[in-house]
Amino acid sequence: MTMIHSAALRRGLLAAGMIASLAGTALPADAADPAAGTWRYTVFRDGSPIGDHAITFTPAGDQLQVDIKTDIAVKIAFVTAFRFEHSSREVWQGGRLQSLTATTNDDGSKHTVTAKAEGGVLQVTADGGTSSRPAETLIHDQWNTANLKAPALLSAFDGTDYKVSTSGPQAETVEIGSHSFKARKYSVSGDLVRSFWFDDQDRLLKVAFESRGSNVVYEFKP
Numbered sequence: 001m002t003m004i005h006s007a008a009l010r011r012g013l014l015a016a017g018m019i020a021s022l023a024g025t026a027l028p029a030d031a032a033d034p035a036a037g038t039w040r041y042t043v044f045r046d047g048s049p050i051g052d053h054a055i056t057f058t059p060a061g062d063q064l065q066v067d068i069k070t071d072i073a074v075k076i077a078f079v080t081a082f083r084f085e086h087s088s089r090e091v092w093q094g095g096r097l098q099s100l101t102a103t104t105n106d107d108g109s110k111h112t113v114t115a116k117a118e119g120g121v122l123q124v125t126a127d128g129g130t131s132s133r134p135a136e137t138l139i140h141d142q143w144n145t146a147n148l149k150a151p152a153l154l155s156a157f158d159g160t161d162y163k164v165s166t167s168g169p170q171a172e173t174v175e176i177g178s179h180s181f182k183a184r185k186y187s188v189s190g191d192l193v194r195s196f197w198f199d200d201q202d203r204l205l206k207v208a209f210e211s212r213g214s215n216v217v218y219e220f221k222p
Contacts, residue, residue, distance in 0.1 A: 034203070038054055038056040040220070041220055042218075043072055043218055045074065045216050046215055050072055051073060053068075053069070054068070055067070056068075057143075062093055063092065063093045066092065068142075068156075069086070070084065071084075071085055083108075088101065088113075088156050089102075090139065090156075097137065098117045100115040101114050102157070113156055117135060121133065121134065124154065124159060126158060127158070133154060140154065140156065142207065142218070164188055166186045167186070168187055170185045170187075171183075172197065179222045181199050183197040184198050
């Protein structure tokens with residue numbers, strides 16, 4: 001087994017929300033906020049588990065708080081060759097991001113990204129550098145199907161902007177353990193190349209992509 005380059009693994013493992021639309025592409029209608037609870041995932045590399053990912057939703061009046069946590073470790077001969085840790089909190093209101101606080105440990109390279117809606121724009125600070133984005137800016141996360149309509153998304157890991165496009169959906173069946181789910185598959189191209197599967201309740205079931213010759217999959221825990 002060869003070691004995955006950390007930057008490539010970071011871009012691959014946790015950019016699951018980087019989706020945008022092509023003209024004429026069929027996309028889901030605006031969805032209601034997810035119900036309170038946690039979606040949990042196992043992260044696999046070439047069929048072997050390497051970590052966990054969790055998205056927790058906490059509605060509060062007309063706002064939605066979303067807490068995301070990821071812990072990934074690639075081990076070679078019982079030695080941890082790569083580690084990725086990410087923790088973030090998003091607050092949404094009326095489909096717009098109100099605030100973001102995110103910390104990332106990319107195999108020893110640490111990043112902090114914050115964002116706050118004020119003055120009709122989104123003020124973003126990434127590793128000490130501050131810039132502004134349009135108020136309607138979305139961030140790349142796994143849960144928000146509004147990302148399917150966005151031409152660009154903001155990275156919560158290092159503040160990078162990505163341009164992406166999507167094709168689909170295609171009706172497929174996703175098998176997870178003994179469970180079978182009817183799903184919509186979207187294929188993403190552009191700065192990132194990914195496949196995403198959502199169920200009929202807009203819950204993310206699976207993400208799949210290739211990173212430096214390895215197949216990486218996020219798989220929902222039923």
